[in-house]
Amino acid sequence: SAVISQKPSRDICQRGTSLTIQCQVDSQVTMMFWYRQQPGQSLTLIATANQGSEATYESGFVIDKFPISRPNLTFSTLTVSNMSPEDSSIYLCSSTAGWDSNYGYTFGSGTRLTVV
Amino acid sequence: GESVGLHLPTLSVQEGDNSIINCAYSNSASDYFIWYKQESGKGPQFIIDIRSNMDKRQGQRVTVLLNKTVKHLSLQIAATQPGDSAVYFCAENKDSSYKLIFGSGTRLLVRP
Numbered sequence: 001s002a003v004i005s006q007k008p009s010r011d012i013c014q015r016g017t018s019l020t021i022q023c024q025v026d027s028q029v030t031m032m033f034w035y036r037q038q039p040g041q042s043l044t045l046i047a048t049a050n051q052g053s054e055a056t057y058e059s060g061f062v063i064d065k066f067p068i069s070r071p072n073l074t075f076s077t078l079t080v081s082n083m084s085p086e087d088s089s090i091y092l093c094s095s096t097a098g099w100d101s102n103y104g105y106t107f108g109s110g111t112r113l114t115v116v
Numbered sequence: 117g118e119s120v121g122l123h124l125p126t127l128s129v130q131e132g133d134n135s136i137i138n139c140a141y142s143n144s145a146s147d148y149f150i151w152y153k154q155e156s157g158k159g160p161q162f163i164i165d166i167r168s169n170m171d172k173r174q175g176q177r178v179t180v181l182l183n184k185t186v187k188h189l190s191l192q193i194a195a196t197q198p199g200d201s202a203v204y205f206c207a208e209n210k211d212s213s214y215k216l217i218f219g220s221g222t223r224l225l226v227r228p
Contacts, residue, residue: 001162031214040124042205043160043218092159096214105150105207105216107159 002027002095006108013083013115020079021111023093028073030098034066037090037110049076049093083115124203126223135193135226139206139219144187148209150216151180151191153202160205163191193224201226 003026013019023032032049047068048056055068070076080087090112096105129135141149147168152160166173166180166189173180179192189206206219 004159006159033215035218042124042221045215045217048213048215094216098214104162104165106162107152109157109159112157 001104002029002097002106004093004095004106004108006093006111008111009109010112011114013113015084015115017083018079018081019083019113020077021091021093022077023075023095023108025074025095025106028097029095030073031096032070032076033094034068034076034078035092035094037092039089043092046078046091049078080113083113085115088113088115124221124223126225128225128227129196130227131196131198133196135191135196135200135224137191137193137204137222137224139189139191139222141187141189141206141208141219142217143208143210144184146208146210149180149182149189150207151178151189152205152207152218153200154205154221155202163204196224196226198226198228200224 005024007022034046035043036046037043045058046061046066049068049070051070051073065081067079090110092110093108094105150165151163153163154160164175164178164180166182171182177194181190193200203221203223205221207216209216
């Protein structure tokens with residue numbers, strides 16, 4: 001299955017600033033997704049990163065707060081903008097070449113963000 | 117310190133025993149389900165998957181059972197080992213968008 005390199009692995013940021021998280025997949029994939037995992041909780045889908053077009057956001061998440069780029073089939077970024085302590089979470093990217101393929105869904109190792 | 121799983125329900129089992137982790141899913145139209153294992157500081161790791169046209173699927177030491185009537189999914193781990201200690205999530209694919217929606221998760225603790 002595909003391997004995702006996600007960076008940074010962790011960061012401590014000042015409130016009001018922005019952080020951009022990057023994910024690089026080692027093979028071409030159909031879909032890429034971004035998730036948030038708050039401490040002690042499950043994963044919540046933020047958005048689907050669409051190649052060459054605007055991301056599709058889930059309810060409760062907006063582009064101004066979480067702008068996403070996907071310039072090609074193997075790379076995507078998520079920016080957490082104007083951060084507040086409530087944004088402290090683990091952010092994960094995921095990819096799939098479709099469940100009919102042998103790739104399944106793969107996850108990056110996550111970015112642990114602390115906002116102070 | 118570990119932040120994954122602190123507030124999740126916990127299943128504690130003796131090493132060598134079998135473990136059963138349960139999950140209720142929400143959408144009767146979901147047609148694909150996956151179990152993931154997440155260790156502290158890592159992303160979710162694929163364990164086993166099952167499609168809605170199946171009731172049971174077996175892997176190495178793991179079995180997934182799907183009951184579509186009551187929208188219930190279970191993961192059985194045979195001869196549980198200390199390395200199985202982690203948080204386990206079920207995930208469902210609700211539509212043709214390929215989006216995976218995760219369940220609430222269960223923390224598995226294996227007692228030596």
